[in-house]
Amino acid sequence: MLYQSFLIKYAEIGTKGKNRYLFEDALMKQIRHALKEVEGDFAVTKEIGRIYVKADGEYDYEDVIEALKRVFGIAWICPMFQTSDRDFESVKRELVDYVRQVYPSQNMTFKVDSRRADKKYPLTSEEMNRNLGEAVLMAYPEMKVDVHHPQVMLHVEVRTVVNIYSLMIPGPGGMPVGTNGKAMLLLSGGIDSPVAGYMIAKRGVKIEAVYFHAPPYTSERAKQKVVDLAKLVSRYAGPIRLHVVNFTDIQLYIYEQCPHEELTIIMRRYMMRIAQMIGGETGCLALITGESIGQVASQTVQSLAATNEVCTMPVFRPVIGFDKQEIVDIAEKINTYDTSIQPYEDCCTIFVAKHPVTKPNVKVIRHSEEKLEEQIEKMVKTAVEERKEIMCR
Ligand code: ATP
Numbered sequence: 001m002l003y004q005s006f007l008i009k010y011a012e013i014g015t016k017g018k019n020r021y022l023f024e025d026a027l028m029k030q031i032r033h034a035l036k037e038v039e040g041d042f043a044v045t046k047e048i049g050r051i052y053v054k055a056d057g058e059y060d061y062e063d064v065i066e067a068l069k070r071v072f073g074i075a076w077i078c079p080m081f082q083t084s085d086r087d088f089e090s091v092k093r094e095l096v097d098y099v100r101q102v103y104p105s106q107n108m109t110f111k112v113d114s115r116r117a118d119k120k121y122p123l124t125s126e127e128m129n130r131n132l133g134e135a136v137l138m139a140y141p142e143m144k145v146d147v148h149h150p151q152v153m154l155h156v157e158v159r160t161v162v163n164i165y166s167l168m169i170p171g172p173g174g175m176p177v178g179t180n181g182k183a184m185l186l187l188s189g190g191i192d193s194p195v196a197g198y199m200i201a202k203r204g205v206k207i208e209a210v211y212f213h214a215p216p217y218t219s220e221r222a223k224q225k226v227v228d229l230a231k232l233v234s235r236y237a238g239p240i241r242l243h244v245v246n247f248t249d250i251q252l253y254i255y256e257q258c259p260h261e262e263l264t265i266i267m268r269r270y271m272m273r274i275a276q277m278i279g280g281e282t283g284c285l286a287l288i289t290g291e292s293i294g295q296v297a298s299q300t301v302q303s304l305a306a307t308n309e310v311c312t313m314p315v316f317r318p319v320i321g322f323d324k325q326e327i328v329d330i331a332e333k334i335n336t337y338d339t340s341i342q343p344y345e346d347c348c349t350i351f352v353a354k355h356p357v358t359k360p361n362v363k364v365i366r367h368s369e370e371k372l373e374e375q376i377e378k379m380v381k382t383a384v385e386e387r388k389e390i391m392c393r
């Protein structure tokens, strides 16, 4: 195996000043977590401004890259060749050999970028660049030097060991999960909410999730689909605790007491209220939904305003301005799409009126909710208390 270790470059967390070490530590923790599912032994270490992953013995290269590509906070993954022999003649040989292995057809422009952390090394970095460049040209006459826009940048770093790298594989960007508080995702079995959770987790937010289940109107299979989606999102976001709330009694009660065309809005207001109660108990500071303006009747601006009225926590709606296709593209990228389109009924679709209100008036909705006064508080309390928790990882 040519590569024994990986240099991890991060972008945004580099700008966090005095708190930088917190971000680095969170990133290292997430890298270790991601590598747990890869066979092999890995050590994750940091040195001023950079993080290394070192493999001890055999490992699967593709699996490591796949795992690292899911760690938010990573900007670039650079597979490195390492040698402890710092003798310059041997560094030259290793570089030439590296080029041969990584670029089988050496038909490209290049530049050598040398650095020495050890200033006592016999050559300056300028001298190293020149000598190493010459050695590469001698070995591969079809290669050309381009100091301004090289196709390949050959990095050679002399530290306690010598690192050689040139490949830069893009990571997912974002910030390490756990560096930006926690939020409660309203996770349905659809396409949008898993994408919404992914997007907020990408900014470093830890995720809890809540699913409103309405047995027997929604099946166990529909619930399992939500668990599967939570697991898929957790590949990026880390372990997700899913709260499954039995919503049947509340839904039936609203159905009995309120005008049917308002059912969806009132139901959504109760979802928000309950999500917020559970969020409050579990240390969440915000809610996340997969709402997108105009997608369905309950997502007109008027409906969103009516739903939002009951929220005291901020509500993050990361796909609010996306077209369906844009959301689908992300769902495909993060591998939730195929699960999302499985045809299991969703609790909102069971009681949907033929002509739901698209421009609800908040005053009218509040008035309708008064008809629920007698029992709703108790029902909500029961639903929250009797929720089931499932750890999804
Ligand atoms: P999605 O594709 O995410 O299901 P949708 O297009 O079906 O979205 P709605 O059913 O109106 O849209 O739901 C809007 C948002 O409300 C969802 O993105 C989700 O965040 C939340 N939500 C809807 N139904 C549920 C549910 N049963 N449990 C938890 N959250 C839900």
Ligand code: MG
Pocket (backbone or CB within 6 Å): 188, 189, 190, 346, 348
């Ligand atoms: Mg839905």
